[in-house]
Amino acid sequence: MKSEIILNISVDCVVFGYDIHTKSLNVLLIKRYLESEKMVLVDDYVLTGYHVYKNETLDETATRVLKELTGLTDQYKKQFKAFGDPDRLLNPKDLIWIKNAEFHERTTTVAYYFLLKTEDVNLKNNNYHAKWFPVDTLPELGFDHEQIILEAYEDLKVKCLSEPIIFKLLPDKFTINEVQDLYQSILGIDIDNRNFRRKLINKKYIIALDEKQVGVSKKPAQLYMFSKEVYDKVFQKNYLISI
Amino acid sequence: MKSEIILNISVDCVVFGYDIHTKSLNVLLIKRYLESEKMVLVDDYVLTGYHVYKNETLDETATRVLKELTGLTDQYKKQFKAFGDPDRLLNPKDLIWIKNAEFHERTTTVAYYFLLKTEDVNLKNNNYHAKWFPVDTLPELGFDHEQIILEAYEDLKVKCLSEPIIFKLLPDKFTINEVQDLYQSILGIDIDNRNFRRKLINKKYIIALDEKQVGVSKKPAQLYMFSKEVYDKVFQKNYLISI
DNA sequence: AAAATAAACGTAAATATGACGTTTATAAGT
DNA sequence: ACTTATAAACGTCATATTTACGTTTATTTT
Numbered sequence: 001m002k003s004e005i006i007l008n009i010s011v012d013c014v015v016f017g018y019d020i021h022t023k024s025l026n027v028l029l030i031k032r033y034l035e036s037e038k039m040v041l042v043d044d045y046v047l048t049g050y051h052v053y054k055n056e057t058l059d060e061t062a063t064r065v066l067k068e069l070t071g072l073t074d075q076y077k078k079q080f081k082a083f084g085d086p087d088r089l090l091n092p093k094d095l096i097w098i099k100n101a102e103f104h105e106r107t108t109t110v111a112y113y114f115l116l117k118t119e120d121v122n123l124k125n126n127n128y129h130a131k132w133f134p135v136d137t138l139p140e141l142g143f144d145h146e147q148i149i150l151e152a153y154e155d156l157k158v159k160c161l162s163e164p165i166i167f168k169l170l171p172d173k174f175t176i177n178e179v180q181d182l183y184q185s186i187l188g189i190d191i192d193n194r195n196f197r198r199k200l201i202n203k204k205y206i207i208a209l210d211e212k213q214v215g216v217s218k219k220p221a222q223l224y225m226f227s228k229e230v231y232d233k234v235f236q237k238n239y240l241i242s243i
Numbered sequence: 244m245k246s247e248i249i250l251n252i253s254v255d256c257v258v259f260g261y262d263i264h265t266k267s268l269n270v271l272l273i274k275r276y277l278e279s280e281k282m283v284l285v286d287d288y289v290l291t292g293y294h295v296y297k298n299e300t301l302d303e304t305a306t307r308v309l310k311e312l313t314g315l316t317d318q319y320k321k322q323f324k325a326f327g328d329p330d331r332l333l334n335p336k337d338l339i340w341i342k343n344a345e346f347h348e349r350t351t352t353v354a355y356y357f358l359l360k361t362e363d364v365n366l367k368n369n370n371y372h373a374k375w376f377p378v379d380t381l382p383e384l385g386f387d388h389e390q391i392i393l394e395a396y397e398d399l400k401v402k403c404l405s406e407p408i409i410f411k412l413l414p415d416k417f418t419i420n421e422v423q424d425l426y427q428s429i430l431g432i433d434i435d436n437r438n439f440r441r442k443l444i445n446k447k448y449i450i451a452l453d454e455k456q457v458g459v460s461k462k463p464a465q466l467y468m469f470s471k472e473v474y475d476k477v478f479q480k481n482y483l484i485s486i
Numbered sequence: 487a488a489a490a491t492a493a494a495c496g497t498a499a500a501t502a503t504g505a506c507g508t509t510t511a512t513a514a515g516t
Numbered sequence: 517a518c519t520t521a522t523a524a525a526c527g528t529c530a531t532a533t534t535t536a537c538g539t540t541t542a543t544t545t546t
Contacts, residue, residue: 005297007250008250009250009351052327052351054349055329058325058327058328058351079325082301082322082325084301085300106297108295108351108353110325110327162405175493176493176494177493192535193493193494194495194536194537195535195537197493197494198495199534216543217491217544217545218493218542218543218544218545219492219541219542219543219544220493220544221492221493221494222493222494418524419525420524435504435505436524437505437506437525438504438505438506442502442503459512459523460522461511461513461514461522461523462510462513462522463511463513463523
């Protein structure tokens, strides 16, 4: 039996948003819907994604998908993995049926993650029932999207230890303790504040500002910024992290 | 003007092979050929790759492609990036023509790299004119394959500093100096032998064997092995490499 | 003015690193 | 049997980093 296969290529986006107030790392998810005449909602969540347009690069698709959902452009994004199992979009019960069909669709998705601040996203009037979920308490997810999120999260954990992407999740001006809270949220560990503080302040690319917190009800903390210029200069040499 | 687009999905494989004797990290390339009636060779090289079969996962395609070229199975492989620019397979001169065509093909490729020992590959009687090239002196490459190789190499450089993948490129029993030579080849740096030696020997997962080199014309070196079991135990805790 | 508290500073021991000098075991040559 | 050449292996010291804690300070609230 000869059976046709219809290939699709899509981009799925894991949008990580950090909430500096609740100190939680979240993922932005939308309600799954069936693509019939009307949008019929299903009772689980999925990542946002879309198929790749004709003259579009994969990066451009990812950027478009993020903009459509959040209105944001120019956010940190990283392509981290392609998912292409033949049956990745099917429920187990559909499998027997599909094996005998005359054709079936197959969608390979290239997965990206974005790093941004939850406060930068306005979820009012969005058409997707989009909602933030803490990365450690995800809802039921459609397709293979739970796996995609978990792999994105793993990549983020590793990457945040070797590159200064953490600062994409923080405001331009931040306190040392806010950085520590963020590391603790992402990695799920406790860090000694006194050692962390010393280590971070000693970095040349962490620059103390002439400014302190305002509107806090305790001793206001010193504000710092991250200098990408300094970072890039410093790290031209330091290839040998360990071995 | 309405124009059709034909989607293809392929897997391309960057096969890294380390030659312990010449101490060089190589990439296995084949001659590019035109898919007309007969195989017409072109004067540049490309990676091995193939389209993804109907019921195949991406990983399975990569495994199949490696086996077809080298006969090898069970080698370390890593999917590291998808390349999907709309015109990535075209020469610049084709671009004007294609923009007005009624349809054009577009191939998204999911790129993998493999780590293995050159000596494990038998290149006699291969149908692809396959040849090893040192990673720092690549020949002219077709399509966007030079970029793919360079990105694979970058990924390898970073990854070999944080994970023990280096040992996939060495025989089961190796000397300290062989490990040093390999790091130096990959990273393109010089490492102090005395410090490197101390550091490596202190790792719990580097295990001294009851064996020495044979057939060398100098003092024969102690042989060691890498223990994945010990490594996995040790690194359950050590999440915080730095920060 | 006192209390509460997060921010910020300090210290000493242990460990790791970087930059070197020295000794040793072996095969090959005499 | 001795010497030589050479890669392998070991040693040292100063400096830097990490770990595990204790203490002080600046600010707001009571």
